[in-house]
Amino acid sequence: xxxxxxxxxxxxxxxxxxxxxxxxxxxxxxxxxxxxxxxxxxxxxxxxxxxxxxxxxxxxxxxxxxxxxxxxxxxxxxxxxxxxxxxxxxxxxxxxxxxxxxxxxxxxxxxxxxxxxxxxxxxxxxxxxxxxxxxxxxxxxxxxxxxxxxxxxxxxxxxxxxxxxxxxxxxxxxxxxxxxxxxxxxxxxxxxxxxxxxxxxxxxxxxxxxxxxxxxxxxxxxxxxxxxxxxxxxxxxxxxxxxxxxxxxxxxxxxxxxxxxxxxxxxxxxxxxxxxxxxx
Amino acid sequence: xxxxxxxxxxxxxxxxxxxxxxxxxxxxxxxxxxxxxxxxxxxxxxxxxxxxxxxxxxxxxxxxxxxxxxxxxxxxxxxxxxxxxxxxxxxxxxxxxxxxxxxxxxxxxxxxxxxxxxxxxxxxxxxxxxxxxxxxxxxxxxxxxxxxxxxxxxxxxxxxxxxxxxxxxxxxxxxxxxxxxxxxxxxxxxxxxxxxxxxxxxxxxxxxxxxxxxxxxxxxxxxxxxxxxxxxxxxxxxxxxxxxxxxxxxxxxxxxxxxxxxxxxxxxxxxxxxxxxxxxxxxxxxxxxxxxxxxxxxxxxxxxxx
Numbered sequence: 001x002x003x004x005x006x007x008x009x010x011x012x013x014x015x016x017x018x019x020x021x022x023x024x025x026x027x028x029x030x031x032x033x034x035x036x037x038x039x040x041x042x043x044x045x046x047x048x049x050x051x052x053x054x055x056x057x058x059x060x061x062x063x064x065x066x067x068x069x070x071x072x073x074x075x076x077x078x079x080x081x082x083x084x085x086x087x088x089x090x091x092x093x094x095x096x097x098x099x100x101x102x103x104x105x106x107x108x109x110x111x112x113x114x115x116x117x118x119x120x121x122x123x124x125x126x127x128x129x130x131x132x133x134x135x136x137x138x139x140x141x142x143x144x145x146x147x148x149x150x151x152x153x154x155x156x157x158x159x160x161x162x163x164x165x166x167x168x169x170x171x172x173x174x175x176x177x178x179x180x181x182x183x184x185x186x187x188x189x190x191x192x193x194x195x196x197x198x199x200x201x202x203x204x205x206x207x208x209x210x211x212x213x214x215x216x217x218x219x220x221x222x223x224x225x226x227x228x229x230x231x232x233x234x235x236x237x238x239x240x241x242x243x244x245x246x247x248x249x250x251x252x253x254x255x256x257x258x259x260x261x262x263x264x265x266x267x268x269x270x271x272x273x274x275x276x277x278x279x280x
Numbered sequence: 281x282x283x284x285x286x287x288x289x290x291x292x293x294x295x296x297x298x299x300x301x302x303x304x305x306x307x308x309x310x311x312x313x314x315x316x317x318x319x320x321x322x323x324x325x326x327x328x329x330x331x332x333x334x335x336x337x338x339x340x341x342x343x344x345x346x347x348x349x350x351x352x353x354x355x356x357x358x359x360x361x362x363x364x365x366x367x368x369x370x371x372x373x374x375x376x377x378x379x380x381x382x383x384x385x386x387x388x389x390x391x392x393x394x395x396x397x398x399x400x401x402x403x404x405x406x407x408x409x410x411x412x413x414x415x416x417x418x419x420x421x422x423x424x425x426x427x428x429x430x431x432x433x434x435x436x437x438x439x440x441x442x443x444x445x446x447x448x449x450x451x452x453x454x455x456x457x458x459x460x461x462x463x464x465x466x467x468x469x470x471x472x473x474x475x476x477x478x479x480x481x482x483x484x485x486x487x488x489x490x491x492x493x494x495x496x497x498x499x500x501x502x503x504x505x506x507x508x509x510x511x512x513x514x515x516x517x518x519x520x521x522x523x524x525x526x527x528x529x530x531x532x533x534x535x536x537x538x539x540x541x542x543x544x545x546x547x548x549x550x551x552x553x554x555x556x557x558x559x560x561x562x563x564x565x566x567x568x569x570x571x572x573x574x575x576x577x578x579x580x581x582x583x584x585x586x
Contacts, residue, residue, distance in 0.1 A: 086542040087535045088491040094505065095531040098512075102528060198360035205362060205498055222366060229398040231374075235367040239359040246358050 004031040015039040015214050023213055023223065030233070033224050037237050040217035041245070043127075047200040047216075050132050052193055055139035062144030063181075067151050077144070084141030089134075089199055093206035096134045100124040127208035135203075139196050146192060150185030151177070183260040190253040194246050217241060288520040300521045309507035313537065316493050316504055319425065324489060326429040328482075331436025336466075338441045349437065356434030364431045365495050369423035373406065380404040417501075424499045432489055439481030444470060446477040476556045476565070483549035490541050494534075508534055 010020035012035055024032050065077035084092070100121070107118040123129040154177055162176040201218040204210045210219055217238055224234035285291070285299035300306070337349030356364065378392060381404035388401050402408075407415040447470055455469045497505035512527030557564040 083535070083539065087538040088494050090491075090494040090497075091505070091531060091534050091538060094508075095528065095535060098525075098528040098531055102525065198362075201360040201362050218360065218363060218366075221363070225366070225370065230393065231367050231370045235363055238363055239355070242360055242363075243355075243358045 004029075004035075007031050007035050011035045012039055013042070015042050015216070015220070017212065017214055021212075025227075028224060028228055033220075033234050033237055036220045036224075037217050037234060038241060040215055040220045041241055043203070043214075043216035044197060044200045044245070046128070047132055047135055047203060048193075048197040051135035051139045051196060051200075054136045055143055058136070058140040059143035059147055060178075062140055063147035063151050066144065066148050081141045081144055084138050085145060089138050090202055090206055092134055092138060093131065093202060093208065096130060097125070097207035100130045127203055127210070131203040131208045135196070135200065138199070139192065142192050142196075143189060146185045146188045147181060149188075150181045150183075153184055154180045179260070183257075186253070186257050186260055190250065190257070193253060194249050197245055197249065198242070296521075300523075303521065305507075305511060308502075309504070309511055312502060312504045312507050315501070316496070319421075319428075319493060319496065320489060323425055323428045323432065324486065326425065327432035327436050327489070330429050330433025331438075331440050334433060334437025335440035335444060338437070339444060349441075353434045353437045353441075356431055357438065361431045361492070362495060362498070365424075365427050365498060368427035368430050369420075369499060372423055372426060374398055377404050377406050380406065420500055424496055424501055427499070428489070428492070432485065432492075435485050435488070436482070439485060440474065440478055442481065443474040443478035447473045473560075476560045479549070479553050479556055483545070483553070486545055486549070487542055490545065491538065504534055504537070 007029070008031075011024075011032070013019050014023070014036060016039075023036070062077050062081065065073050066081070068074050103121040103124065105122065107120045107122075110117055110119050124133070158176055158180055159172075162172045167175060201216060204215045204219040205222075210216075213219075213223075215223075221234040221238040225231045228234075282298060282302065284295060285302070288296070288299060291299055334349050334352055337345050338353070340346045340349065377398075377400045381388065381392070381400040384403045385401035390399065392399060407419050451469055451473065452465055455465045460468065494503070494505045496503040508530035509527060512525065512530035514525040515522045554564070554568070558568055559565060
């Protein structure tokens with residue numbers, strides 16, 4: 001019988017392969033469940049933050065492409081968003097996993113004319129690489145749609161004022177269009193971030209295997225539920241962690257939102273609202 | 281299927297493909313698309329009904345009922361729904377078995393939870409151990425439907441209560457002034473009017489529901505994902521139709537299926553939205569009344585937003 005401190009030392013970082021190798025097999029204490037499921041949250045944070053960070057920049061590019069006048073720039077972005085928003089993330093995981101496992105094991109030779117090297121592909125079949133790429137593409141499509149809507153509703157007056165001040169090109173985008181777009185899209189983007197974190201629980205339940213039982217929070221919750229045959233303890237613990245995570249996201253994005261809207265009179269500030277966009 | 285399919289080893293090219301795509305297992309694969317659509321059609325009304333009750337509960341004058349409604353929709357929305365898909369069927373199964381156990385075996389003196397096991401008497405098992413296979417499958421699908429209805433009911437409840445709040449207050453007050461009771465106001469004014477406001481949210485929800493159907497696979501139902509994995513995996517020459525790993529193609533087919541489903545639904549909802557906007561005190565309703573054909577997205581006269 002270990003004390004809870006011991007359990008934290010043994011299993012606190014279990015999900016990334018540090019500490020005790022064998023998972024507890026019997027006599028599960030409440031502490032075991034709290035610590036292991038919490039340890040799994042490391043992966044949810046990693047996938048969520050990674051995809052958000054990469055997806056933020058890519059989605060601005062996608063929104064700008066879709067806003068373009070030239071059809072050959074607009075169409076590819078339109079199709080990208082249509083495919084990733086119109087199909088379930090679950091299927092996307094399967095598809096990408098099947099695609100990545102088809103790549104040759106020894107890597108893909110790439111010849112750039114002056115230099116020849118072999119691109120290593122094995123990391124793509126691992127969850128940390130392949131699932132992150134899938135989530136990144138998925139959130140890019142959803143966020144791109146949000147930012148496109150925001151881009152389209154940038155007030156005409158703001159743009160004319162920018163012209164009047166002699167702003168043009170990059171300067172106009174950097175100082176006027178971009179901040180306004182961000183401010184208008186921010187409430188919807190907050191929702192996207194919340195449900196992206198929820199979507200990270202799909203990773204180990206689709207096709208990406210959890211090697212050496214290094215899984216995310218839901219993986220461990222499911223482990224306990226199937227071992228103890230009692231779903232009433234691990235899932236509420238998981239729920240607590242996720243509610244805390246959701247509140248943190250709302251808090252952080254709220255701070256950013258207050259900064260984005262700091263110049264507006266207080267009665268004109270739209271409020272942040274959480275709207276559903278669950279499974280994708 | 282075709283009469284030239286008797287010996288698969290002799291087939292070539294398109295004939296081989298025609299025979300391959302019509303094997304009995306592929307027929308089951310095609311049927312599972314029907315299962316997905318059937319599940320959608322069964323689940324959507326149930327979830328809508330649950331959501332309707334939830335939305336009414338959040339407007340109730342009885343405080344505990346209101347808390348229940350609010351708590352239900354906020355907790356489900358705060359937690360990854362896949363957790364509920366794993367939790368609800370297991371929890372519901374144990375609850376039902378425990379209830380049956382209490383009724384059918386009152387003189388059982390051992391505890392239900394023995395260490396890591398959940399033990400009920402044989403007569404309380406659901407479905408009974410002796411029941412035919414089909415009952416086990418139906419029971420599994422029913423639990424899955426309940427799980428879907430539970431999760432999507434919470435989302436529908438959120439959408440509908442928002443829509444109920446969007447119905448102009450003056451309309452309800454007018455009804456009250458005519459002497460209608462609370463129930464009458466709800467039935468005659470609130471409910472018929474709220475759909476126009478609820479439709480954008482509900483169409484979003486329907487899309488989400490479509491995209492949630494592959495999760496059936498996690499619940500052990502033999503759905504399209506199950507068959508795509510089963511049929512797509514590489515087959516050695518021990519099989520009649522050997523082929524390498526084709527899962528990529530099967531999943532691409534599923535992707536196209538879902539894209540078609542969402543695209544068609546989008547078109548259908550756009551029509552429905554125009555239909556529901558008729559006679560409403562909203563921008564697109566006014567536009568229709570003025571004789572313009574347009575609804576949302578259909579252009580119409582500019583500046584008709586007053």
